[in-house]
Amino acid sequence: PAVQPLAGLKLMLTAGPTREALDPVRYISNHSSGKMGFALAAAARALGADVTLVSGPVSLATPAGVQRINVESAQNMYDAVMAGIDVQHIFIACAAVADYAPKIVASHKIKKTSADNMVVELTKNPDIVAAVAALQQKPFTVGFAAETRDVEKYALDKLKRKNLDMIAANDVSGSDRGFNSDQNALSVFWQGGLQHLPLADKTGLAEQLLTLIAKRYHDTH
Numbered sequence: 001p002a003v004q005p006l007a008g009l010k011l012m013l014t015a016g017p018t019r020e021a022l023d024p025v026r027y028i029s030n031h032s033s034g035k036m037g038f039a040l041a042a043a044a045r046a047l048g049a050d051v052t053l054v055s056g057p058v059s060l061a062t063p064a065g066v067q068r069i070n071v072e073s074a075q076n077m078y079d080a081v082m083a084g085i086d087v088q089h090i091f092i093a094c095a096a097v098a099d100y101a102p103k104i105v106a107s108h109k110i111k112k113t114s115a116d117n118m119v120v121e122l123t124k125n126p127d128i129v130a131a132v133a134a135l136q137q138k139p140f141t142v143g144f145a146a147e148t149r150d151v152e153k154y155a156l157d158k159l160k161r162k163n164l165d166m167i168a169a170n171d172v173s174g175s176d177r178g179f180n181s182d183q184n185a186l187s188v189f190w191q192g193g194l195q196h197l198p199l200a201d202k203t204g205l206a207e208q209l210l211t212l213i214a215k216r217y218h219d220t221h
């Protein structure tokens with residue numbers, strides 16, 4: 001576009017799922033496709049930003065002009081984000097980070113036994129977006145919330161609790177949007193304001209969300 005409201009700004013985002021290893025051949029993960037995060041990375045680049053995309057394992061091509069860092073686990077993603085966050089103006093957490101990881105990663109493949117049940121102990125992963133928002137030199141920080149009910153209530157709670165500048169809430173209860181879909185609808189909240197972005201393809205929606213982020217960023221900086 002002719003107008004590039006993110007020109008001269010460095011923007012980092014996370015996208016995709018994380019994989020939490022159980023042993024050398026098995027992991028716990030989720031159905032995130034990474035499509036929304038990759039669409040946001042492309043849109044941010046088109047609006048002039050210098051974009052770093054920290055991605056979990058997905059089968060998507062890197063958008064042109066975007067610097068990509070591949071990670072697997074939530075801890076890998078946390079480390080990659082923290083290593084580069086200090087120079088960023090804007091941070092968008094779009095990844096579906098696993099909340100918990102196996103406490104012990106077996107060094108060899110776990111064998112089947114005669115027992116009918118097995119217990120895997122899990123331990124909490126670091127909250128990446130909350131850690132970024134807690135930094136002394138905090139970038140403009142945007143989180144996502146995927147909820148199946150009480151979308152606004154949980155989004156506003158998350159905005160406050162994680163000290164975010166903005167939160168984009170998905171209603172993932174319908175199959176026409178969110179997760180693996182090419183379409184999405186978002187309700188975007190910030191301190192003292194909200195905007196609904198109606199059901200659209202993720203590319204168009206990404207442009208709208210980035211335009212809103214650019215506006216809020218410039219209004220507050």
Ligand code: C5P
Pocket residue numbers: 014074093094095096097098099125126127128129130142143144145146158
């Ligand atoms: O609390 P909840 O997981 O629902 O919050 C979702 C938001 O937090 C998303 O922006 C997600 O990318 C981010 N998140 C994160 N690190 C985690 C868990 C969630 O950055 N460990």
